[in-house]
Amino acid sequence: MLSSVDQAKELKRKRQFNKRLENLGVYTILILVAILSIYPFLWTLRTSLSTSGGIFEFPPSLIPNEASLKNFITVTEIVPILRQALNSLIICFFGVVGAIIVAALGAYPLAKMKFFGRDMIFYALIATLVLPNEAGLIVNFITVSRLNLLASEVGQFAAVILPAFGSVANVFLMRQAYLGIPAELLEASRIDGASELRIWWSIMLPLTMPTIAAVSILQFVAFWNSFLWAFIVMRDRNLYPLSAGMLDLSGAFATNTRAISAGAVIMMIPILIVFLFFQRYFMRGLEGAVKG
Amino acid sequence: MIETPFDRKRGERGRVTRDTIIAYIFMLPMLVVKVLFTFWPIVFGTALAFATVNIGKGFSLEWVGLKNFEELFGFGEFAGRGPDRDFWYGLTNSLKYILVVPFIQLLSIGLAMLVNRTIPLIGLFRTAFYVPVVTSFSVVGLMWQWMYNQYGPINFILTSLGLMDAKNPTNILNNPVLALWAIMFVTLWKGLGYYMVLYLAGLQSIDRSLEEAAVIDGANRWQVFWHITIPGLRPTILVCSLLSTISAIKVFEEIFTMTSGGPAGSTYTAMYFIYNKSFGDYRFGYAAAAGLVVAVVSIFFAFINFRLTRGDQNA
Structure with missing residues (x-):
């Protein structure tokens, strides 16, 4: 007959066993979903490195045949992919800086100042989230054409970047950040006679840096990935960002799967690096944007 | 003084x-x-929507009243021709696309609950699930065209399972019956990590002491899930299913990068119609009218969604 101590031990062992069994189940599902999520990327990487053999094999393999970087050289020869990468960087840089300036300036009065029409502007911003905007691409196309932006190189870049500055999520994220700063700090500076611009620049902005980082990452990913608007607006194909260039590449050289996959890898590397390094900011920004 | x-x-x-x-x-x-x-x-x-746009003359508008809508619905001047079949066909496909919403939401809630625990390597799994979210559809579309290729990995699985003829495999994206479903799967694949993160945030905001109290009172796991987790997640469910319903009706980029509406128009959607009419045919007014109809349909489904997920307030 078991003593009560033994019974307790037995119970504990049973519970531990159940816990292990559960973890085994959890890991099995997690690994399966992870394979599903990552497999297409590995397949693409493998194809971009292979230089011989069939592209599609039964059974599919993830080990490249005669691995080399030849396909990456080929893709630079058939499309101006380096120029497109530069275009992407230009769009991302000015896009992120501009979006930050617009949101950081615009959200400050909404969070920290009393002024005429504040509630009205706040509700108008919320309204833009729910009002139908299915014809947005059409009207924006007409607007940038009428502003004569499509005639020059700089203009075409501006046409691609400007509409994205209207992001309400950025403004709400910045507003949340300002709201988290204690009012006493602000009042003290105001009593000291500091100008509002000075308060914003030297007190408020430094305190919102984590949010600015989150907004920057979100905007960088958004600008790097978006292709449709650039595809519609840009007359000059040499100005295409990589994302829009991918459409061109896959359309014109559809049979050269190896070169296309090399292009896809070039397109993905920066975003993966940025994402892996700044994941924390990214997730925070995403959660905040939806909560706001 | x-x-x-x-x-x-x-x-x-x-x-x-x-x-x-x-x-x-x-x-x-x-x-x-x-x-x-x-x-x-x-x-x-x-x-x-109530005008015709003259592209050549500096986008000048000519007011045409309800003419664009008459053409869409097939009455008035266009009574003899009947409704614009392309549009209604596209809208039907867009509505069919809403079927992806319950799958994406249930699976991402499940995934969020799986990753909402402190076990080794869990951060790595969360990252892996999120990688598709930060990838552009211009790359996602390409990759999945390869996955669905006649001799690609998906067909390898299907033929191994005996679901497809190994001697004569067909590209699913070339199959008018299956193509739309295949693209829905890609939407699910790309969206899962996004909603998982939102649900994870929702789960972590639920007061843990509620669950603990329920367990002490003898509630089993299912009861905890049904009476504590789900009500706690309700605001997140509302937002997420709303977002995913609206983007299902407006589905475009995955279609644009994978099938261009084909084969035989089987993946043609309402937004594809709007895109074609505006930047293919340059009929901006007509496209805007179609956009307005899609907007009304979206609002209707957003409302239904709200009613369904709000739950019974008296219960």
Whole structure:
């Protein structure tokens, strides 16, 4: 007959066993979903490195045949992919800086100042989230054409970047950040006679840096990935960002799967690096944007 | 000098006036961009639906009343021709696409619950699930065309399972019956990590002591899930299913990068119609009218969604 101590031990062992069994189940599902999520990327990487053999094999393999970087050289020869990468960087840089300036300036009065029409502007911003905007691409196309932006190189870049500055999520994220700063700090500076611009620049902005980082990452990913608007607006194909260039590449050289996959890898590397390094900011920004 | 209440009031008012000017200077860039690229599209986009746009003449408008809608619905001047079949066919596919919403939501809730625990390597799994979310559809579309290729990995699985003829495999994206479902799967694949993160945030905001109390009171796992987790997640479910319903009706980029509406128009959607009419045929007014119909349909489904996920308030 078991003593009560033994019974307790037995119970504990049973519970531990159940816990292990559960973890085994959890890991099995997690690994399966992870394979599903990552497999297409590995397949693409493998194809971009292979230089011989069939592209599609039964059974599919993830080990490249005669691995080399030849396909990456080929893709630079058939499309101006380096120029497109530069275009992407230009769009991302000015896009992120501009979006930050617009949101950081615009959200400050909404969070920290009393002024005429504040509630009205706040509700108008919320309204833009729910009002139908299915014809947005059409009207924006007409607007940038009428502003004569499509005639020059700089203009075409501006046409691609400007509409994205209207992001309400950025403004709400910045507003949340300002709201988290204690009012006493602000009042003290105001009593000291500091100008509002000075308060914003030297007190408020430094305190919102984590949010600015989150907004920057979100905007960088958004600008790097978006292709449709650039595809519609840009007359000059040499100005295409990589994302829009991918459409061109896959359309014109559809049979050269190896070169296309090399292009896809070039397109993905920066975003993966940025994402892996700044994941924390990214997730925070995403959660905040939806909560706001 | 002694400050009188009158002075203070005047000072206060002066301060508000001064602050108002400063506030609007701060907001000027935001307001200009918002008005130009958000409010104007809503106003002008609605107006366009009642006009024809002359591209050649500096986008000048010619008001045509309800003519665009008559053409879409097939009455008035267009009674003999019947409704625009392309549009209604596309809209049907867009509505069919809503079927992806329950799958994406249930699976991402499940995934969020799986990753909402402190076990080794869990961060790595969360990252892996999120990688598709940060990848552009211009790459996702390409990759999945390869996955669905006649001799690609998906067909390898299907033929191994005996679901497809190994001697004569077909590309699912070339199959008019299956193509739309295959693209829905890609939407699910790309969206899962996004909603997982939102549900994870929702799960972590639920008061843990509620669950613990329920367990002490003898509730089993299913009861905890049903009576504590789900009600706690309700606000997140509402937002997520709303987002995913609206983007299902407006589905475009995955179609554009994978099938261009084919084969035989089987993946043609409402937004594809709008894109074709505007940037293919340059019929901006007609496309805007179709956009307005899609907007009304979206609002209707958003409302249904709201009613379904709000739950029974009296229960």
